[in-house]
Amino acid sequence: MTAAVPRSSRAARRVCTSADSNERTQRHGSRLPAVSITLGALSIASFWVIGLGFILGAAAIVCGAIATSRSAVADDEAASLRALLGVLAGVAGITVSAIALFPMPAQL
Structure with a gap:
């Protein structure tokens, strides 16, 4: 029962991490x-x-x-x-x- 919760949270973390890195590059620019x-x-x-x-x-x-x-x-x-x-x-x-x-x- 507890194994299903970490898998979904890991997938959510991956999406948030990539969204944060894209946001950082757009914010800082060249x-x-x-x-x-x-x-x-x-x-x-x-x-x-x-x-x-x-x-x-x-x-x-x-x-x-x-x-x-x-x-x-x-x-x-x-x-x-x-x-x-x-x-x-x-x-x-x-x-x-x-x-x-x-x-x-x-x-x-």
């Missing part, structure tokens, strides 16, 4: 927008290192562009805004790096 913002901020912060600001800025732009093309990010307004901010931070990092390093060849 990490690319956060990576894009991080790389953009690092590119702005490292503008004084020759070439590093350009590389990190380009990586931020690429990550942000890939993130906005994904349907999971496009459906989530907050994630698409983070991806856009990452692209803008990457552009700002490249711009600041170019402005800071522009006078350097005159000194060489």
Whole structure:
């Protein structure tokens, strides 16, 4: 009599576990927008290192562009805004790096 109860509860647990994991992946979505913002901020912060600001800025732009093309990010307004901010931070990092390093060849 007790053997029938655990079997049905096990099946219910399996269904709930898979539903919870699907819910978690939909809630968290892609990490690319956060990576894009991080790389953009690092590119702005490292503008004084020759070439590093350009590389990190380009990586931020690429990550942000890939993130906005994904349907999971496009459906989530907050994630698409983070991806856009990452692209803008990457552009700002490249711009600041170019402005800071522009006078350097005159000194060489």
